[in-house]
Each structure stands twice: as C-alpha cells, then as structure tokens.
Amino acid sequence: MRHATQEYFSLHPTIALWVVVGLLGYAVLPWYGMDDNIFTLRWLFDGYPFDDDVAPALFLNLQGQKLWLAPIGLLLLGSFLLWGRRKADPAFGPILIALGAFGFGYLLLQGFAIGLKGWNWEVATALFGDLDDRQFGMGWGALLVAGAFLFLFTIGCAARGAVGGDEFVAGSIGFVIAVVGIFIFMPILQMLASAFVTQDGGYSAGTFASKLFSNRLWGISCLLGGPRCGAAWNSLLLAILVGVVTTALGLVFALVVTRTGFRYGALLRALTVLPIITPPFVIGLAIILLFGLSGAITQGLDAALGIAPSRWIYGFPGLFIAQALAFTPIAFLVMIGVVEGISPSMEEAAQTLRASRWQTFRTVTLPLMRPGLANAFLLGFIESMADFGNPLVLGGNFEVLSTEIFFAIVGAQYDQAQAAILALVLLGFTLGAFYAQRFWLGRKSYTTVSGKGDAGVHPHLPVPLRNTVYTIAALWTLFTLLIYVTIFYGSFVKLWGVDFSLTFDHYVKSFAVGWNDFGIHWRGAAWSSFWTTMQIALISAPLTAAIGLLTAYLLVRQSFAGKEAFEFGTMLSFAIPGTVIGVSYVVAFNVPPIELTGTGIILVLSFIFRNMPVGVRAGVASMSQIDRSLDESSLTLGANSWQTFRRIILPLLKPAILAALVYSFVRAMTAISAIIFLVSAQYDMSTSYIVGRVENNEYGIAIAYSAVLIFVMLAVIGIMQLLVGSRRIGRRGIEGDLSQSRTNVSQATVRPQTAISGGG
C-alpha cells in the first residue's frame, strides 16, 4: 500500500477497515442465521436487538448468554494493540497473525464444539460438564467476524513479507484457501468420517469393511452366468466405454471441422451445443419414446421387418447410447481446441521429409493430440460416473453407483453410511482416472505453438480416413436431429403412445398464470421451480466466474509457497462427481455451525464450487496469453496489484469471463446429480422437478419444460454475450458465435495444451 510509509497516530487504514467490519459483525448484526435473517430485514422487527434469535453477539453476552462468544469480541478489540504502530514495526506482523489465527481458529472451534444439543464432543462434556445451552447456524454476524479475522491474518502475513508484502494478493490467497477448505475439503472429509458410522450412531471399522467389500458392489457373478454384477463394476465398465467412444466421436468431429475443408463447421458446432444445454435425462426420455417396447422405431421395425419388440433399451445399451449422445459434445469442444492448436509447421516438416498423408497423421498429428484425447476421455469418464438422470430413466435393472447412492439415502432403509461408502468408491474411480491420465501424458512436451511466426495450413486428412470420418459424423448428426425432433414433437403430443393429437396442454399446465384474491397467482406447476432455478443460476454464474478468475490470476501471476497444493485443491472438485458433492454437502451443512440445507445458498455454493475449475482453467488459459510486461508497466506506474487486475487484466479476460459465465449458468440450469440432494420445498430446481415428472411418466410436461429451458438458456447466453462484450485487440478479430466462446473453456488460442492438460 502506498500509505505504508506514512506515520500513524491511529490504526493502519486497512486494519481499521477490517476491525470495523469485525465489530459490526460482533455488535450490530444478528450472530445466528435463523429462518429469514439472511435475505430479509425481518429480524429488525423481531425483537432486535434483545431477542435471542436475532441478537448480535454483544447483546447476547451482555445479557449473560452464550458467554463463549465473548472472547471473540475481546480479540477484535485486541487489534488496538496496533495503535500508532507502523507497518515496519517488528511487532506489527506477528500481532496481526496471532490475533487473526487465534480468532479464526476459536470461531471455528466454538462453532463445531457447541451445537443444537449443547456440546458436540464427549471430550468437552467430560471436561466442562453438561452445557445447558445450544446454538444455531452462523449468520451475518459470524460471517463478518470470520472475514475480519481472516483478513487481519493475511495482512499480518503480508506485513511479514509473504508474497512480496502485497496485501491484496495475500488476502486473495487466504480467501480462496478458506472457502475451498470450507466448501470442498470439509464436506468431503466429513463424508469420509460418516462412512464409519453405524446405524445406531457408533463408529465401526468392521461394518465399514463389510459394506465396502459387499457383493452388491463388487459381485462378478454376471461373468459366471449369474444375474448381475456389482454396481461398482457396472459403473466402471460404462464409464470407460463412454469415455472411449465420446473421445473417438469428439475427435472425428474435430477432424471434420478442421481438416476436411468441411464448409458447415459452424452448423456442426451449433448442433453439438444442443446436448450440452439439454437437461440430460430428456435425451434418455426421447430414446424411450423411440426405442422403448412401444417406441416409434421399435414398432416401425416390427411392422416392416417383423423384429419382435423387446425391452433391450433398458439397462446397459440404453444408458450407453444416451450418455454417448449427451457427452460427445464435451469431448468435441476439448478436441477441437487441440486439433486446431497443433502447429501446421510440424506436419509440413513431416511431409517435406516425404511422409505420406497417412504417415503424417499417424506419427505426428495423432501423438500431438494426446493431451486432448486424455482430457476428453477423463471428462467423459467422470460425466458418465456422475450421471444420474439417464440411469434413473433408462437404467432398468443395471445398477450403477450414482443411483445406488441416491437409493441408499432416500430408500426405506435410510443408510447414510452406505451412501458415503458408495461415494468413496465413486471418488476412488474418478481420482484414479485423473492420475492415470496424468501418468499417460507423462512429462513429454506437447507444445507446438510458440511466439514465432506460424503461418502454415493444416494438411487435409488422407482420403479413406476422411470418408470414414464423414460417415460417422453424418450418422451421429442424423441421430441427434432425430432425438431433438422427438423431444420437440413430444412436448405437443397429448398422450404419447395413445393419443398423438397436437396440444398446448403441457405448456399451459406448466406455465399458466392466473389471479386470486391475493394477487397474481403463478398457477402453472412449473413456475416455482423455474423462478428458483433462474435466480440461483443467475446468482451463481458471476460468482463462479469471479472466484475462478481470481484463482487463475493467483496461479498465473503470483508465486508463493505451496502453489502446487493450492492448484490441486482448487481443481479437486473437478474430479468429484456431483452425486458425491451432493451427499457430502448434506452431511456437512445440515447442522451448525454452518447450517445451509433447505436454503438457496447451499445450491449457489454447490454450483460455485462444482464449476469453479472451469473458470480457473479458462482464466489460466487466457491469462497466459497476456504478456507480463503489461502488468509490470502498470505496477511501475504506481498502480497496486488490485488496480492492475481490474484495469489491465480484467478487460483482456473477457472471453474467459464469458466462458466461465456461460458454463456455470448452463450447468446450474441442467445439473442434476448434486442438486437432487440439496433441493427443498422452497428451493426446488427445474431439473429435479423434471426428474419427478419423468419418474411419474408425465412425459409431456417434462419435455415441454425442457424445451422452454433450452430456449431460455439460449436467450440468456445471448444476453450475457452482449453484456460482457468482446475484448478489442488491435491484432485480430475475436469471438464469433456462441459455440466459439464455449470452446474457449478449453481452447486457449495460443497455448491449448497447457490449458487442457493442466486439468489437474
């Protein structure tokens, strides 16, 4: 800070700011977060400041209640020890670090130790006797105080010379570590612990082992002619196959667009965006309507060729088709960045050395695509593992982990430990795939793009390969179109399978508006979940982009101890399937100190931390393009790092911002695996509502709702594009259509390999 050299007869201004924030939290705002304290000001009229439920900590303490909160106030006042001290004062840093660390630690400790029923830990009861009091989840007051302690701590660290003494950077790192710790690591660890809990509340390693190695998970009787294999094997087999096939298809499309002189690349890109913004189970539904026992195609084949209708679609085949269809676009978006990024010079060199087209492709092009192939496979693998909607609709008796986890929690044999164990197995698989991918890529360099001139043209594919690629792409395109025509048609049909007359009924039923004595009445069944979804998606998208880009900035532009662990931590949630996140959030946030289940906040948080890695990746990719000398000149001219970030880097990051915004918005509208556990009466989401309709065979409504969602998403994405705008760089034109900008998630125009293979 520029003021750091001045002499103070008061508090250092940044410190003063955080102390004020902390005191505001301690003495003014309600300490606990009850019902409506968070979003409304109702607490002001509910007996504030004396009533227990809405009182700030100070008023509670003055009334002799919750005395364990009193040290927090004292610690805040302790910062006045810094009165008149300068930053250069040797005691300045240590005092702040001690205050911040002790305050933050104590805040957490008391939060975890004292819960809804007094002491949470038996140790505490033994030490201090029974506590005849209880506390609820933390509210605004606690939140501000926690923030104050955290930033006092980071300012202290900066004063001691960490990260070059930059308060903004130190604060940012502290903030990211704190939120990632609380909202990713803590839930996962708590879930791990709950895997050992038995039905009657004790801990047992034996029960854990017996559940972990149960036959239902690992049985291989299907190989020996038995009825079915364990859910773990099923999931693994399905995920591997889906990963391989989506990667292959993604590669095919990427080749068609970039290496064949295909003219309608834009059209193909648009088509591949469609499955991404479709609630996934809708694809499963359309497959039933086409290939089910009474499906249109099944019946047609029966009539035309006499092929007896069967239920073959339920189980592995149907699941495989649905997932391949839904996840191929993701692989395509990864692959196209890589295929485009490979420098033509290498291929030209190979051809100059008299390699044939085929030899060039096999020995130069293909090996250079390895990072893309590995990442596309990993994405397909994880998506398939976590997929919840399709197995629900098409699974038949083919059991997979994601639905088994759901049943363990909602079934009549409510068994959270079982769910946690299944989630562990699932996590084991995805992390395994993650490391396998890194191992396969090894330490080889895949960099082909340098700052040097690189004006070559990609060679076209060898002719036989081109024809194969064309055929596969054409078939896939036809199939996708068929599915989407079915979806659209299905939303206007009265009763699929019985009455094919056209109707608007499903739309009316879902989205009707009426009046009653109390004002406008959103009569349609879908309105409540629709508004909630819009609200949550629109809140979480900018937050995801913000935290993602901030993290990316720290990773690319700053160096500090433990950076690798930091990077791993922020990318971890990428490898965690949504189902696992959902379960662990329920375990971690249903009870104080952080009590969030049943609120909209938990949905927002789950989206932020699920989608954050994409923001980070997009940010890292774009930021590596921006020459450091730009920041340096800004800093030399006297701007601090915050100003540099806001004025110089942020405007240059527009494509990355857009990518992160669009991605997190779309995921919030279409994700199901995590939120099926987190929705509540007040905050029901579109996807869980649609799953309910599908489950009840109200196909018409489910499809009509999805069709509406698809159009809404397209509209919102368009608006976001207008709002963010595009960055203007003298050299070249940037960003065309929507699909282009989505590609940016993985496609750093300059250095795609880093952007993608850094995936961890």
Next chain:
Amino acid sequence: MKIQLLRSAAAAGALLAGAGLAHADSLTLYCAADEAWCQQIKTGFEEKTGITVDMTRKSSGETYAQVRAESGNPKGDVWWGGTGDPHLQAAEEDLTVAYESPMRGELHDWAIKQAEAAGNKTIGVYSGALGFGYNKDLLAKNNLPEPKCWADLIKPEYKGQVQMANPNSSGTAYTMLATMVQLMGEDKGFEYLKALHANINQYTKSGSAPIKAAGLGETTIGIVFMHDAVAQTAAGFPIVTVAPCEGTGYEIGSMSLIKDARNPEAAKQFYDWALTAEMQSKAKDVKSFQLPSNKNAAVSELTPDLSTIKLIDYDFTKYGSSDERKRLLKKWDDEVSTLPQ
C-alpha cells in the same frame, strides 16, 4: 446522485422487510402423493387462507428419509399423503407430534384406527387397495390370458411382462411385500416373491411408475394400488384394473405433523382443513381415485369400493414398525433380488 442511491437503497430495504412480513404466514408441506393432487392441495390451501405453501413432492420413502435426516433441525411442517407405514415409523421414532383434530367425528373408522395405532401422531386421509393393472392391447397382442389372481402372475407365460417398484424405495412395493407375508405366511410369501421375481422385467423407483409404464406400453402388467391403475384408465390409457381373487392388502394414506416444526399453527390449520369433506371431495377432479377418509366427501364412480374387495386384516402396527420393516427388506434384498431372472 448519492441521495438518489440512498433513497433507492431505503426503498429496497423497505421492500425486503415488507416481503418478510408478508411471508410471515407460510407453511412447508411435504406431499407424498401425485404431483397434480399435491398441486391442487397447495393452491387450494393458499386460495382458502392466503398462507403461502412451499410444497415438495417426493415419494413416501424419500419424504420419510428427509424428515428423519432433518430431525435435528426440521424444515417441514406437515407431511401429507403417502402410504401409512412410514408415517407410523416416524411416529414410533418420535419424529412427529400428536394432535387430535376437531374433524375426527366425520372420519371413517379406519382413519381413526390408524391414528390410534400411532398414539394420534398420524391420521388417515385416504385409503386404497393393492392390486394390479394390465395393458389390454399388449395382452391381446402377446396372446396372453387375463390375469385374475396373484397366483397368475407367477405363471411362466408372463415372464418379462410384470413390473413392480423396488420395496427399498417405494411404500407401495413394501405394502405388496407385507401383504404377501400376511396372506400366505412368511415362508410361502417369500417363495411367491421369488417366483414372481423371475417374471419381473424391472423394479422401478416410485410406486406408481409400473402402471404408468404399462399405460405407455413399456410393460404389460404393473403391480400398484388399484386407484393408480384406475387413474390410468381415466387418462385414456388401455388399462384394466384387477382386484386379485385371493384378497389383498391396503394402504391408509396418512398425514402427520412434523415435530418441532417452524409453523405449528399454520400446520394445524392445514391439518383440520385436509380432513374436511370440502377438501377431500376435490381429489377426484385431479384423477385421484382413492377413498377419502371423511364420510361426507363426494366420491367418483370410478373409485374402487373397498367393501366389494376381499381385504386381508392388515396389521399396520406390526408391519409398519421399523424393525419388522428392516428385517423384511433385508430378507428380500438377500433372498429375492439376488436371484437370476
């Protein structure tokens, strides 16, 4: 500019506060019946009282799981509908509270009996008998005889034609499991379920899904509550409902007040309202053909009359208890679901 900002902030604050006050009367309803019915109840109560209802529809198993998971800190106020067992189980585990409604005089005996079995912590709101339905078009197409009895369903010609829900996730399927045990005795009942397993093409998650699949022609026979099968017929699907000749079990759709709820007064208001003839008469408008628990409620002519169906003496206390339930479900899991099909 600054003043303007302040003003709009103040206005926003007032708006928020106002919104908070206006929402003072609200009710969180966990509804375990069909979506349309749940919606009708939600809007019906909102229009009647002006109390905002937050309604979540889940199957009875899911609702029970949620109520149990939230017991440290309940979010719901009333749990309406769904088969009676989970309600009894919740009462047994002290997740719900006792309440004697002034409406009790107008109710059928079976509704009161349900309340007495749980120390008044739950009450019957509707009832329905278990049975099955078949798609007559598919049956004709496959040249299959009409099934009349439970015993017919295990005949080899129906292999791959029958669908039922998984008792682990569906109250309907658990009722079926318990019915077989009571109808035939435990050993024979399980023999029957094993034989039936060979004919089952899929165990669905939700209770009424099998008959809906039958309606769409995705299975020939679905084992469900008869009122669900009738609703499919009423919706235009080619479904024929069968009351099994050996006799059958039944459910008492129940309602409970959740313990330590946040809006206990509104919950009681809802509870009384849900037992009125006026409210219960409307069920038929949304094609719910259960028998209402209020004697004066109007009934659709399609509603299966319980008095004409051979009903077993279903022991709700025993088969609703969590120990018995756990034991039977585990036995089914170990002995039936693992068999080859």
